[in-house]
Amino acid sequence: MTPVATVRRPVHHDMTRTASSSVPDRRLLVAIHDVSPRSEAAVDALAARLERHLGGPNFAMLVIPDHWRQAPIAGNTAFHARLRNWADMGIEMFLHGWCHRDETPAAHGLAGFKGKHMTAGEGEFLNLPHAQALARMREGKSMLEDILGRPVAGFIAPAWLYGEGALAALDEVGFALAEDHMKVWQPRTGRVLSRGPVVTWASRSPGRIRSSLWFSALARHALPILPTLRVAVHPGDTTVPALLSSIDATLARFVQSHRPSRYASLLA
Template identity: 60%
Template sequence: MKRLLASIHDVSPRFEREVDLLLDRLAPYVGQRLAMLVVADHWGSAPLIPAFRARLRHWADAGIEMFVHGWFHRDDSAHRGVAAVKARRMTAGEGEFLGLDHAEALARMRRGKTLLEQTIGRPAAGFIAPAWLYSEGARAALSAAGFALAEDHARVWVPGGAVVARGPVVTWASRSDARALSSLAAASMLRHALQLVPTVRVAVHPGDVTRPALLRSIDRTLAAFTARGRRPAAYADLLTNPRASISA
């Protein structure tokens, strides 16, 4: 079976309207068979207030998977070398876990996991770092934090265990015209290039709703994958039949 894993990133009270719009956008293709990546306190000024926590519980009860997506989603670390390049080019100050040491990464992971699990009344599906960026200490902390799954831009894996899916995430960028155009070109290429890959991941962000061209590309991409029989799936499915995910 060829799988389609869809996710909404940066789920927070700050982006509640955008999350609702993205849910409506994805529904014709995946229904509620998708994942939400939840930020505990976006940029230190948008904590999970009770009303939003109730919505998260409702979504989880409906079958939407819930991932911990950092605590602040803001990168306050000083970087050198390769990490500095990643921090500058791959994200706009949002790679929270790119510069954290093991102890601080583990502390934030545990806090986020506890908060999310208390909110939804069930285990978190896993952890996905903001901007898919991890320090070595953060990668090492995933196992100690007790997450079932983790993801970066190239793969999904069991912390301390096997890789269960490979291939680039199809995603879009909205923070500049140049990045938006580049992401449109990448999505156009990937929706053809990934057709034979067992597991395809598509990720959308609140900023996508600000650019009609990105929304049209999201529609075309999801339609291209589902039209050829690819089925919406849960990340948890990778744990029950991982070989189907890495056979290509």
């Protein structure tokens, strides 16, 4: 197995090594998406990178129970131990769908457009009927909480895409938090806790790489006026040096004005 990330002791509070501690109401929320046995090496590399910028394990991980139906965490005791260790270090653990694959794609309309252009066949919860969305959320939440020995931090749909069935299911399952491209909210009450775009990167094509580099550069100048900044990184980012450089530049800029924080701080 890959060695555990560099911080050894549990951390259950926000840490920072920048002047941003003087503005505690300005939060920086950072997450590693697509955490699964198939992405473990890339997740380790991203976690080490984030720790250097954020002063410790002050970020979240989004866990997929069975990534593309090829990497089930059920029965994988070695990966269970890694998940528990990350959680013990203070990393927030979110449920990130079930398989991260759109198995009910829409052919037409807005849902079809989103499924085709906003993700590469990974909008799992965009078109799921309510009953299927509810079953996957409940089973995933129960499995992950049994592994971690604690509640999950919340639910974030693959590609941040939710259909009506998924949104209705969120209200029933009891997640503390949910997130899409433009906001973080409390599913049980509908209360919006933070607004503003997620800064993220895409590695699947030269065009996507260029557009994400352009947007992140713009975000470094325009977004620090917001009280809460959100950054999301993916295992595929580790394959493109230009994306890693952009991630470094973005985090270096954001920690100057915003304190690395936990999503749960939005509920305080």
